[in-house]
Amino acid sequence: MTYLEYTVKRVPSGLAKVLYVNWALVVLLVAVASVGFIMLYSVAGGALRPWAEPQMQRFALGLAAMFMIAFVPIWFWRNVAALAYGVSLLLLIAVEFVGEVGMGAQRWIDLGVIRLQPSELTKITLVMALAAYYDWLDPQKISRPLWVGLAVLMVLAPAALVLSQPDLGTALLLMLGGGAVIFAAGVHWAYFASVLGLGTAAVTLVMASRGSEWQVLRDYQYRRIDAFLDPSIDPLGAGYHINQAKIALGSGGWTGRGFMQGTQSRLNFLPEKHTDFIFTTLAEEFGFVGGLSLLVLYALILIFCTASALKQRERFPALLTVGITASFFLYFAVNMAMVMGLAPVVGVPLPLVSYGGSAMMVLMGAFGLVQSAHIHRPRGRA
């Protein structure tokens, strides 16, 4: 589709774009971020420093970036998708060599001005690239093995690089986010069924072989798997943290212990209380009501994004919106499951709430793309 075709279909242009911004989504994002500010203020013992204030500045910066990206026509983003994907792959490779070690993994790359986390960036560029790929691909060929294989390769390449950092959590999120785009594009369900089936079979086989003569992995590898699945067998390490997180969450009760009254976070029993485990502070201080409220805000964001995607008549904006929405969902679902003890601790922040610059900027950029898709949707002929 060309620019001409877009304009013919009355795509908003100029200042009129402002009217077509998905303002409800903006309000929701500000609301969620505000929850983050309040919690960061609380975990700092009732102080803007060291977390709440920088987080506000970053969010303001993120909002500005979002609007800038939103006002750029969506086809521009489609056209640069392949380039962006290529650049993030290169950055992922670069981080192997010049990356700074943080939290036990090579994740950061210092560009002087900002410290970049290429794996965060890749979450968006992968979705962009896949959306552009399926936009370009003839719908008739979508389910052909060759073209499916190419898409899978596009997902696996960055996932493998991220896994080698090692960052299992992000690698899984990349695969699931990419998978969501491939699924939404309409690839035959048999591929997904077989992947699911094969995966289940492989895991079953590996675990079942334990203790038998044809044991696949070594004993110590099994023990690592055990510790990964059940942190309580490692009570001094991860087990301690997840235990304290569950105590904080559970002790909140219906309405919580009150703002800044959470003993678990205030007395430092909670690990990473301002980043990955911030949800437990929320749940401790505002209880089930507080946790439910945040979950409702997240659900509304999902609903508005999905609604926007459904209205799209073009494949690229639709798939891009779906992919970003799915990634966003995976972020908070995995984080919450983690702090509730439903999933292993993999180091995934709570989107827009956890303290952290890189994730926040990337996420706001992604919502910029969603907004761009929303704004530049052709509005019928009326």
Add this chain to the structure above:
Amino acid sequence: MSRPPRESPETGRRMTRRLAVIGGLQAAAMGTLLFRMRHMQVEQADQFRLLADENRINMRLIPPVRGLITDRDGTVLAGNEQNYRVVVVREDAGDVGAALRRLARLIPLDPDAIAAIEAEVMEHRPFVPVTIAERLDWEEVARIAANAPALPGITPEVGLSRHYPQGEVFAHNVGYVGPVSERDLEDLDAPDPVLQIPGFQIGKIGVERHMEETLRGEAGSRRIEVNAVGRVMRELDRQDGTPGQDVRLTLDAGLQRFVNARLGGESAAGVVMDVASGDLLACASSPSFDPNLFVRGISRQDYNALLEDPYRPLADKTVQGLYPPGSTFKMVTALAALEAGEVSEEERVYCPGYMDVGGRRFHCWRRGGHGRVDMASALGESCDVYFYEMAQRAGIDRIHAMAARFGYGTAFDLPVSSVSEGLNPSREWKRARRGADWMVGDTINAAIGQGFVLGSPLQLAVMSARLASGRAVVPRLVHAIGGVEQEVPEAPPLELDPAWLRLIHRGMADVSNDRRGTAYSSRIVAPESRMAGKTGTSQVYSISAAERAAGVREQEDLPWNRRNHALFVAFAPVEAPRIAVSVVVEHGGGGSTAAAPIARDIVLQALHGGLPPLSAYPEPQRNRIETMQQELRQRLMSAAEGGTGGRDA
């Protein structure tokens, strides 16, 4: 540029379906999260709330204030003194080494100690106070307080520690406290949690140990909120404990101090007892030791010195020292014979200086013999032959029974350590323990308190109190607990004919009042204070024929530890006895020369409640006594000063 059509109604519908599936999965996942959250926060909330509180709330015990031990008039024998110590907190001090070196200019602190403290400080979390020095005096504390700005993180603190203001005088009765040892904990079925408090001290010997529960009280507790690394954030509430109860003893501080001084560092013991109530007014074992040394942690060198001292300062000789009672046992023999009806008051026995029994010759202490003696004069002059005769008439069974009535073989229930039951031998005892039959010679020996009979100074005092009162007086040491007077049960009568007791009293009065009495030189002339007594000299070692040939004739020729023990038992005043006294001087030579003079001074001191007038002493002795009293007065005064055993707080 031409491409195949991208959108068809079919592909559009498919995407909608797929989005519905994705949306459904997301909804299911969020439903699961919500369900899980509700389960934890609503159904398990109480459980997690409890865990959160367990996390943050710690109990800290507040050690109770230990009860005081006082004498019968309230003079403090064991008290609690304020103990100033100085502590350092690393996070406040910054450079701990520099702060300590500055502190070393104010209080004595050598470089090794500084290094040790620095190492200890680094072992703890930065907010944990570490003790630098203890038992500072007030001036040192003031110096530290005045220089506080130059000593960041260093603060003086005050605590309580046990203190024995009377020093060594009451070391054996009162005992001392010390840190809780593994053994102390093992001995208890359910140790009080307060014992786990670092630095907590419990009674180790004496009243401190035996009345530990009473004195200790109950710990209070503080509920405090701590953070994840254990730093105390605030106190939630506090429950004060119950202080230990004060224990008032029957002892008389002034009298015991006098007895201790009068024993004068000899290896000796002196007991003073109220004949009616059984109150122990003084119970002194000499030499003694400073219990404050043990509270502070005695050095190995000091401890070894105490252990190796031949005079055994650590032993409480009043209750655990066992001695053959010697002639002081003769009253028992006499009463056994009287009760058996084998002798009358007037009957005289001829003493040629020896008696042959069963082919063996038993000598009287006076080789020339006493001639014809009746019971009173036999006691007064301590004629052995008379009692050899009485013992044979009464027989060992009656002697054993009579000795038991006077407290031999009984470990009295006193709250002090190692109260001994002594030894009251019988036929059964000898068969069981020695595997031999009782011989008539054993009876002869027993008659004069030699052979197997053993008694402690406490038992000697009990015997004379019972002789004086005719009742089975039981010694007691505790007057009141927590201000509540302990009941004194009326002592049951011994069921001895008053006439016999009068006879014994007369004989004992003769000992120190009759010209021929063995302790006549230790008589009291003041008529209202005259005492009745009995000397005893118990043989520790028989001078062998070879030694006799080599010229060893007298006790003085023997080494100290082979000389005879000197004993004296007494009660006074003769007509209406109030107090009973026993004195044992280990290897002191003879009862009349070594023990009786001490006993007389103690009796006078006890009856007068202070140093007695010289007129109570026989005329010719007054000059000598006056000198001695002056010396004693000085010793008592220096004891009262130095005896506080430490600086004043």
